Amino acid sequence: MPPVGHDDALCPARRLARMAGAGMTSPPASGHSRISNRELYAVAGMTSASAPMFERRRRILRETQHMLAEQGLGGFSTMELSRRSGVAQRTIFNAFGNRDNLVALAIRFYFEEFNLALADRFDVSTLDGALGKLTATTLRNLQLRNYMTAIVSLHFSPSAPAQVRAVTLAIGAGFFRDWLDNQRNRSLLPAEIDLGRLTRHIAHLEYAVINDWLVGAVEEAQVVDNMLQAVLEMLVGALDGDVRARLEQYLADVRESGPLSLQLKADGANAIAALSL
Template identity: 35%
Template sequence: MSASAFAAQSAKSVLSANPESEPVYSSVPIQERRKRILAEARRMIAQDGIDNFSIRTLCRNADVAQRTLYNAFQGKDRLIALAISEAYEDVNRHMRYRTSADTLEGIVDRLISVNTRNLKARNYTKAVVSLYFSPTISEDIWNALRGMAFRNLRQWLDRLAREGALEPWVDVEEAAGDFANLEYSIINDWAVGRLSDEDYVPRLILSVLSHTAGVTVGVYRDEAIAMAQAIRRTGHLPEFPKPVYDPAKAASSTL
């Protein structure tokens, strides 16, 4: 993938607060009001979930008028998506992994870490998948949520494509979308109670490894199969050096 193509893909996943009337956050009071709304939205999602999320309650708690909120964020779905994206970015901006993002080990390491955290944030996770699978969600919100799954996935798939490690019939863009859809479908099964906490992360990792084995060739396919076989044989997920949560280094390094 060229640098310009990657930039274009990344731009698609950047969610605008209000595409119909983009606000200009030039003054400190306006910026602080927006932060207050998002902070309260994050607190309400974490505490009560998406099913009980009330714009009226949010406005009362954040001390803003409903008209102000809708001017800034267009609607409830967009506000929730922005709050979720902000929470996700806050964590990942500070997370330092010991594995490389463009390897299968790195992908599995990050999936285990992120989805283990999901166990402690069911309301947030349920909100994400509810939006992702909503038939009425706008395309830019959907792309932003898919971009959360694309963070390292696309980098890894691009490397496989460069090295000729993908089956010749595989389209990288389609493969990335299939991986994202697969991940979200299994996360949704857990979020709504179809998968137990114990089965959730292993099922997700085995599904990703199965799909990897289907689209890769050679040593990369062998690696995916060997990892899946080891999980089935031992009943344990692979272990990697634990990532470090380090806000102090957030400004000087990237994932």
């Protein structure tokens, strides 16, 4: 097992952000995460390794995920986590450093399973694939109100630890990154637009749409259309040429609940129904 790099050992925020999943997704219901020993060794800052140690850390992460989904961040306590995972609180802090690192890591692995499950269904290097994955993810997130309340609260909290913000931002920024890279290669994304800043703004927008639902500003039935419309409006303002015209057509369709909008929702619902999570 390779040692943890010096920089990573000193900076858990950098470790977590580097390994964050792509797409603002939702937790696996089963809790059976595909966390490799190598990933767990690196991200959790382990300095020695054994099968029981890996399993103990996985058990702690699984229970953290379940507690966030059941109770949200406000109901999360390491004392209860200790009881449910069958380890001492000291063991939790020895394994993950502090509560913030633990929550950030659990969020990251929440997303990983869902992203892997959708990988074969949506090609996010294409506009249709990125929109399809965003739609499916939004539909799934609507089923997990407590979980999304925790994530959105963390994302917008001015006091959230840097490592938590890095994870939520990386997740939300991932939907359109590959497709926007392609547009830059085609010279359809103007040089003055910073790709990293644009994807961060898209992430903030996605979380804001979910927050509108959480606070009761919009009905659940409106959330997917609001999400698609908000993101398409931002992309229209950023892109040039034929792709901008295509985005404008898609935006008009969503505003009218046209065939594209209906197809995205149907494909998203089918993708969620087919998941074995």
